[in-house]
Amino acid sequence: MSASFAELTAEALATGTLSGLPDRHFIDGRPVAAASGRQMDVCDPGTASIFAQVAAGDAADIDAAVLAAQRALKGPWGRIVPAERGRILARAAAMIRAEAERLAVVETLDSGKRLVEARGDVAGAARAFEYYAGACDKLQGDSIPLGPDYLAYTLNEPAGVAAQIVPWNYPISTLARGLAPALAAGCAVVAKPAEQTPLTALMLADLLLRAGLPAGTFNVVTGTGPGAGAPLVAHPGIDHVTFTGSVVTGIGVMRAAAANVTRLVLELGGKSPVVVLADADLDAALEGVLGAIFENAGQICSAGSRLIVERRIHAAFVERIAARARSMKLGHGLRECDMGPVNSPTQLDRIAGFVDRATARGARVLCGGRRDVDPQSGRGWFFQPTVLDDLAPDDEAVTSEIFGPVLAVQIADDAAHAVELANGTEFALAAGIYTRDFATAHRLAREIDAGQVYINEYFAGGIETPFGGNRRSGFGREKGLEALRSYCRVKSVAARL
Numbered sequence: 331m332s333a334s335f336a337e338l339t340a341e342a343l344a345t346g347t348l349s350g351l352p353d354r355h356f357i358d359g360r361p362v363a364a365a366s367g368r369q370m371d372v373c374d375p376g377t378a379s380i381f382a383q384v385a386a387g388d389a390a391d392i393d394a395a396v397l398a399a400q401r402a403l404k405g406p407w408g409r410i411v412p413a414e415r416g417r418i419l420a421r422a423a424a425m426i427r428a429e430a431e432r433l434a435v436v437e438t439l440d441s442g443k444r445l446v447e448a449r450g451d452v453a454g455a456a457r458a459f460e461y462y463a464g465a466c467d468k469l470q471g472d473s474i475p476l477g478p479d480y481l482a483y484t485l486n487e488p489a490g491v492a493a494q495i496v497p498w499n500y501p502i503s504t505l506a507r508g509l510a511p512a513l514a515a516g517c518a519v520v521a522k523p524a525e526q527t528p529l530t531a532l533m534l535a536d537l538l539l540r541a542g543l544p545a546g547t548f549n550v551v552t553g554t555g556p557g558a559g560a561p562l563v564a565h566p567g568i569d570h571v572t573f574t575g576s577v578v579t580g581i582g583v584m585r586a587a588a589a590n591v592t593r594l595v596l597e598l599g600g601k602s603p604v605v606v607l608a609d610a611d612l613d614a615a616l617e618g619v620l621g622a623i624f625e626n627a628g629q630i631c632s633a634g635s636r637l638i639v640e641r642r643i644h645a646a647f648v649e650r651i652a653a654r655a656r657s658m659k660l661g662h663g664l665r666e667c668d669m670g671p672v673n674s675p676t677q678l679d680r681i682a683g684f685v686d687r688a689t690a691r692g693a694r695v696l697c698g699g700r701r702d703v704d705p706q707s708g709r710g711w712f713f714q715p716t717v718l719d720d721l722a723p724d725d726e727a728v729t730s731e732i733f734g735p736v737l738a739v740q741i742a743d744d745a746a747h748a749v750e751l752a753n754g755t756e757f758a759l760a761a762g763i764y765t766r767d768f769a770t771a772h773r774l775a776r777e778i779d780a781g782q783v784y785i786n787e788y789f790a791g792g793i794e795t796p797f798g799g800n801r802r803s804g805f806g807r808e809k810g811l812e813a814l815r816s817y818c819r820v821k822s823v824a825a826r827l
């Protein structure tokens with residue numbers, strides 16, 4: 331089972347793929363070919379070449395998966411005692427850790443991300459199952475005082491069949507952060523991974539079955555957004571939708587869910603600010619800003635894609651960032667490098683479009699600004715780490731989510747001005763604050779509109795900390811105990827004695 335990272339990496343680099351990859355949907359506890367018989371290609375962004383094929387699902391496959399989930403809820407999964415649900419999730423966490431090498435190497439091939447980051451994502455997925463495993467038997471309700479003549483209490487019932495629409499930037503970790511609390515709450519799940527990155531979802535489905543999850547409890551249908559995603563979110567058998575992706579698609583998903591009055595959580599884009607005040611520990615701030623925008627080549631919903639820096643330190647600080655960015659080595663995610671490719675040619679064109687337009691407007695490009703390739707192979711979909719300096723609040727590069735390694739710099743006169751700039755977009759997902767003054771830090775944490783605020787360490791927190799957005803970044807919260815509530819329906823029972 332457990333080949334080492336070195337063996338798997340060597341096989342993948344030598345052959346461009348791995349043997350034994352899943353190529354069909356996972357429905358009702360087994361691999362199932364698309365009803366239409368159609369397959370679609372899966373690409374490695376680091377080489378820009380096809381390395382696998384999976385089923386191209388459509389409404390017929392979605393029907394089969396939703397029916398399987400409904401059967402599981404009425405059958406063994408619906409009857410299982412909560413402590414046993416917890417044992418299954420705990421076993422899944424241990425198995426994800428035991429099979430982490432293969433999951434991580436596949437994630438790197440599929441998404442392009444560096445292996446060190448893929449390993450972190452797989453560890454995060456294991457941690458999500460571990461965290462929610464402990465919550466299954468603690469979903470207590472309340473007893474409600476109505477006086478001596480009544481007995482009243484609440485029940486936390488599972489929402490039912492939950493759909494998970496997963497994007498391509500964090501395939502296994504985004505799926506796990508939705509799937510684990512849904513299962514902990516007692517829901518059954520149908521997931522539709524992104525067409526660009528379908529493989530680890532299929533591997534996870536097989537793993538969960540081996541961990542003891544009853545067949546049909548977790549189903550994966552691969553396919554495109556219009557082909558498989560749209561019929562899933564519009565399906566009358568779906569009771570809850572968790573969607574992570576673009577604002578435009580999210581609005582369509584919300585509309586489709588509205589037709590069936592299906593509850594939903596939307597985790598959409600962001601344009602999150604990192605505020606660096608003059609009194610900050612600038613070495614820590616430098617590392618934080620670099621990680622916030624160049625990790626995963628900037629393809630992170632909560633990326634710190636805007637640097638809001640106090641004028642007194644602006645020139646010296648952005649020069650340090652640019653110097654580090656210029657020295658970053660691009661490369662295939664399976665080799666030693668500082669940044670991998672972007673996920674698709676579509677995404678590459680989108681990023682290049684933003685930067686080309688900024689350049690045409692006369693923006694100051696401190697570093698990068700161009701498409702690139704893996705220096706070792708001359709292939710792949712790469713974009714250089716880029717810093718655009720001193721942008722106006724209404725500049726497109728400040729107001730739009732670019733979703734690539736492009737940092738937009740804004741200059742603030744003081745902390746109050748920094749808050750005004752931070753709140754100057756339609757998004758409100760995350761925000762970072764670097765200062766040594768804790769009173770200022772916590773005041774800014776209140777004043778900045780965001781679902782999560784990181785003080786003196788961007789991306790601080792984990793599965794324990796609730797995560798989600800305000801405004802056009804969406805609504806509802808994932809992670810933490812908040813996520814469990816979103817997969818439960820509260821029923822109150824009141825009896826006259």
Ligand code: NAI
Nearest residue numbers: 496497523524554555556559560575576579598599631733
């Ligand atoms: P997208 O929102 O279209 O895709 C995300 C997921 O939604 C994929 O699984 C896709 O198959 C599915 N989907 C697409 N159309 C659907 C439909 N009608 N019904 C149900 N599901 C559907 O995003 P896309 O086109 O891949 O990327 C475009 C931009 O979106 C990116 O440049 C980025 O700005 C943003 N984005 C944000 C993400 C986030 O984490 N918040 C993740 C991915 C993209």
Ligand code: MG
Nearest residue numbers: 373440526527
């Ligand atoms: Mg891919």
